[in-house]
Amino acid sequence: MTRQRERRRTALYGWMLLSPALVLLTTFAFAPTIATLWQSLFSAGTRRRPAAFVGLDNYADLIADPVFWRVLGNNLVYAGVTVPASIVIALGMALWANANIPARAFVRVAYFTPTMLPMIAAANLWLFFYTPGIGPFAHLGFGSVNWLGQPDTALWAVIVVAIWKEAGFFMIFYLAALQTIPPDLKEAALIEGAGRWTYTRRVVLPLLMPTTLFVLVNALINSVRLVDQLFILTKGGPDNASKLILYWIWELAFSYFDAPRAAAMTVLVLLMLGLVAIVQFGLIDRRAHYR
Template sequence: MNQATTHAHSAANTNNAATPQAPRVNRAERRLHNLFGWCLLAPSLILLTLFAFYPMLATLWASFHSRGTARRPSVFNGIENYRDLLSDPTFWQVAGNNLLYAGVTVPVSIALALSMALWANARIGGRGLVRTAFFTPTMLPMIAAANLWLFFYTPGLGLLDHFTALFGIGPTNWLGQPGTALWSVMAVTIWKESGFFMIFYLAALQAIPPDLREAARIEGAGRWAYTRRVVLPLLMPTTLFVLINALINSVRLIDHLFILTKGGPDNASKLILYWIWEMAFAYLDQAGAAVMTVLVLVALGLVAALQFMFFDRRIHYR
């Protein structure tokens, strides 16, 4: 029995010796792999640091300092700049303008983009011409589009006044009245952004399997029922993507205002980004511009967090 046990142990040791062991990665090779990975990440990290992280931290630091001059350098004053900004009536007027601007342009642009995408995706003659017509405003530069609409809004000579004259309405200074200036800027934004958002909806519509339409027809569903119960739920991820982009665009409009209204009359059409530029470069109030920038970044961060924590988990069609 002892001899059998001895032979068994010998055979096991022989098998273990014959089995190849996994090569051990030494510390030098592991460090080399880590160094190679950091070298691949270095260009992106450098660019993000120079153009994103450092400006963000510098803006946050500047928002806690007073307005400096050549004779009197800036000093740390805590949240005093935030108190001054929140007590400024112009801030609330500009914030109200931007909320109204976003509340009108975002849903209207999305609704028009979806309608145009459904039309451009339908089996109609001249679909290529329709798509080109819808997308043409997007290809125009911001300044060119603003100058085009500036001609439309010219009192007495513009196309809009010629149209309203057919109904007996006299010339109107669309960009020079507080009641119409912001709405005129909204019209330009909706006209320009709807075609851009249409492209995303059109791509999403073309990605829907045609078998779903055939199945809906077999079940007796009409066009409206198929659109409401199948197409729109499948387009919800695209809608969320377009919504976030539209919200971001609503706080970074500045080109149109330079050409059309310059924020007037009496701040009636002034929006957040234009006011930040005005404070920083026209009034040389770097601290006030930094405070406003920080508040905008916080608001956009909250919107992004809301997207990933709430909407992104509930919109996907299952």
């Protein structure tokens, strides 16, 4: 009886510790996910015609819609460029900001300044930069190129803004991780005759793998939740050339009032993110060196 009471007490204590997280996850993650999945199985209802159960018809309509594939392709290009570019630039900035250079504090502040700007303010700033004939690019030999009004350049213009905005944010994590590396490792590498590049490749980068995994997960999440700067820069145009997943979900729900299709698109996004997370933690986490 004593052991059973002790086990019950330990289990009760564990559930009490987990209950705050379970309440928050259930309220803001599990319950909305289930509600979204359930809504995606119904048609859009009106006053005259109530919503009816349609099963997977909303998913079939999405897959048959050419806009779906255009948006998916845009987001794949967006993620395929912004994620590695932001990580590489952030790592380079962190290595530079962590070095013993003059005005190091100013360099760190300069790198982090874009992150402190609200996205709407940053988008309006870049909207001026991209304005044909007026912005700075017009005076750098690019002429009167309509960067945001051409299908060939609109998405790339949005990508540049995203990289500029996110690299400084990820730099903070790398900078914090670099400052936890003991200086004895560098001294030992120098004694062994290792150069700067060898030390960075063989010592620094492996020790930064946990941070890289964390940054990679956040960068991938950011790549599918971009919406605010599109309202300012392109509104998904021209001809859906810069439309991304979350903006299209918002458009389906609040412009076309088709909440079930928006819910179906949300479920597909959650499934894709889940598969990506499994691959990330299954492959990359094995190479991470936790101390």
